[in-house]
Amino acid sequence: MKISQRAQQLQPSATMKVSAQAKQMIADGIDVINLGIGEPDFETPKNIEQAAINAINAGKASFYTPAAGIPQLRTAVAQRTTRDYGLQGLTAQNVAITTGAKMALYSAFQTILDPGDEVLLPEPYWVSYSEQIKLAGGVPVSVPVDESFKATTADLETKLTDKTVAFVLNSPENPTGVIYDQQELAALNEWTKQHDLMVITDDIYGQLVYNGASFTSIAQLGDELDPRIIIISGGSKTYSMTGWRMGYVVADERLISKISAFLSHATGNPTAVSQYALLEAFTGDQTQTEVMRKAFEERLNTIYPLLNDIPGFELKVKPQGAFYLFPDVSEALKLSGIATSGELVSRLLAEAHVALVDGSAFGVKNHVRISYATDLDSLKTAMARIKAFMVQFK
Ligand code: PLP
Numbered sequence: 001m002k003i004s005q006r007a008q009q010l011q012p013s014a015t016m017k018v019s020a021q022a023k024q025m026i027a028d029g030i031d032v033i034n035l036g037i038g039e040p041d042f043e044t045p046k047n048i049e050q051a052a053i054n055a056i057n058a059g060k061a062s063f064y065t066p067a068a069g070i071p072q073l074r075t076a077v078a079q080r081t082t083r084d085y086g087l088q089g090l091t092a093q094n095v096a097i098t099t100g101a102k103m104a105l106y107s108a109f110q111t112i113l114d115p116g117d118e119v120l121l122p123e124p125y126w127v128s129y130s131e132q133i134k135l136a137g138g139v140p141v142s143v144p145v146d147e148s149f150k151a152t153t154a155d156l157e158t159k160l161t162d163k164t165v166a167f168v169l170n171s172p173e174n175p176t177g178v179i180y181d182q183q184e185l186a187a188l189n190e191w192t193k194q195h196d197l198m199v200i201t202d203d204i205y206g207q208l209v210y211n212g213a214s215f216t217s218i219a220q221l222g223d224e225l226d227p228r229i230i231i232i233s234g235g236s237k238t239y240s241m242t243g244w245r246m247g248y249v250v251a252d253e254r255l256i257s258k259i260s261a262f263l264s265h266a267t268g269n270p271t272a273v274s275q276y277a278l279l280e281a282f283t284g285d286q287t288q289t290e291v292m293r294k295a296f297e298e299r300l301n302t303i304y305p306l307l308n309d310i311p312g313f314e315l316k317v318k319p320q321g322a323f324y325l326f327p328d329v330s331e332a333l334k335l336s337g338i339a340t341s342g343e344l345v346s347r348l349l350a351e352a353h354v355a356l357v358d359g360s361a362f363g364v365k366n367h368v369r370i371s372y373a374t375d376l377d378s379l380k381t382a383m384a385r386i387k388a389f390m391v392q393f394k
Contacts, residue, residue: 006135014127014361015369018345022355033382035370036355038174038324040240042295044277045288048239051280052273061273067264068256069097069248073275076282081231081250084206085220093253094225096260097270097278101204101234101247102128107259107266108230108249109136112166112198120159120167122151124326124362126174126202139163142363148317149176149326150184153191166198169218172205175362175369176326177300177319179209185218192228200230204247205322207238207289210297213320219250227252237322238289239281244274246281296323299372299379306383307370311335311390323373326359330366336393341366352389354382 018036025032043049055061068074074092082090098104105128113119115137121129122143130140143159145151156167169188171180180188192199199218206215219229234247249259263269304318307325312332315325329341338344342358345368349355359367372379 009134010131013131015357018349018355018357022349025349025353030353032349032353032355033374033378033385034355035372035374035379035382036357037371037373039242039371040237040292040323040373041375042240042288042292044239044241044244045281045285047284047288048241048277048281051284052244052277055273055276060276063272065269065272065275066260067267067269068095068260069270070272070275070279073097073279073282076279077248077250080282085217085231087220087223087225089224090250091253094250094256096249096256096263097275098234098247098249098263099267099270100245101202101232101236102132103245103263103267103270104232104234104247104249105129105200105202106132106136107262108200108232108251108255109133109138110262110266111255111258112230113138114165116163117165118159118161118163120156120164120197121363122155122169124149124175124359124364124367125168126170127361129168130363138165147328149173149178150180151188152184153187156188156191160195164195164197166200167192168200168202170202170205171217172209172215172319172321174205174322175324175357175359177322177324178317179213179215179320180218182216182221185216186221189218189221193226196228198228198230200232202232204233204237206233208293208296208323209321210293210300211320215321225250225252227255230255235278235281238292239278240292241274241277241281244277245271246274246278296372299323299374299376300325302376303370303372303379303383306380306387310383310387311394313386313390323371325370325372326362326364326367327370328366329359329368332390333366335390341368344368348386348389352385354385 231250235241315327
């Protein structure tokens with residue numbers, strides 16, 4: 001048997017691993033509350049499910065589709081991006097539909113990176129960016145940032161080399177929930193322009209913003225989409241469609257035609273039935289998205305104070321988007337004598353029956369990620385369990 005060096009270096013997704021472990025414990029009859037998962041707990045809205053059923057009944061689900069998706073959906077994404085981002089001139093040729101936003105990102109890295117090309121990733125960064133960049137032959141370069149969790153041009157400058165070709169920006173950010181404002185984005189945009197860097201903007205949480213915060217994408221600063229900028233998004237988070245695997249890339253049409261060629265070999269096409277579901281998500285009734293957004297907002301507002309009340313857990317800045325909290329647990333480690341945040345996460349799972357993710361999976365020590373994509377009662381119980389676990393050390 002032979003396993004390639006590339007595969008040997010590959011680590012499974014830490015967030016998916018924790019979730020699988022928690023699910024196994026639940027299956028074994030243990031009352032675990034899973035806050036490790038980055039997945040909305042709502043069923044996909046009924047109108048979206050019905051559109052998929054209709055597509056099956058109409059015989060539309062049986063066959064291959066074009067590699068970059070059905071024209072109606074590509075057009076719907078182009079129109080939606082035109083409307084939401086205020087960008088002129090976008091057409092279906094600027095859009096590729098992909099198997100989840102994960103494949104959108106992967107196809108983008110495959111299309112822009114040559115061997116040894118460096119990509120800047122502000123810490124903390126989502127687990128799959130670094131692995132996907134390596135799989136595409138690139139080199140992920142993590143960029144330390146201060147406790148605001150927002151990268152500045154000064155931060156990025158420290159890691160800029162003549163091999164740097166791109167920068168990944170995720171706002172609202174997984175795992176911190178921070179949102180970059182227009183001024184911060186303008187500075188980053190100017191700096192990337194000066195250094196002729198591509199910008200991959202992962203906007204998947206763009207509609208999940210709370211308490212009056214607003215979302216701006218770096219892609220919407222000009223009147224037209226800058227050819228250096230690649231927008232990534234999808235249906236998983238906003239429409240609670242994780243299982244449907246629907247994502248997309250919006251970019252310059254020359255890039256999209258290469259992404260389409262890549263997809264034609266990698267996936268053939270995104271699943272046909274899911275495309276009809278996303279088409280309904282984009283063009284149909286939007287009532288449920290607001291219901292879900294409000295539920296996340298209420299959860300955030302409820303658990304943020306409960307979290308800060310846990311001995312040794314500290315989160316100075318209240319998140320404004322996505323559905324995660326990323327507290328500093330340095331004090332909790334000191335109090336408990338537990339050596340690392342990874343060990344703390346293991347102890348909390350084994351003893352308090354709460355699943356979290358170790359911050360080092362996102363490139364940052366002494367932090368944990370808590371997902372609040374779970375019902376309010378479970379969240380309150382989980383906070384009480386973590387508090388009870390920590391109080392024993394006081
Ligand atoms: N980008 C970020 C920042 C995410 O958190 C996730 C999912 O957790 C994705 C992309 C991938 O989403 P999808 O389920 O559409 O592949």
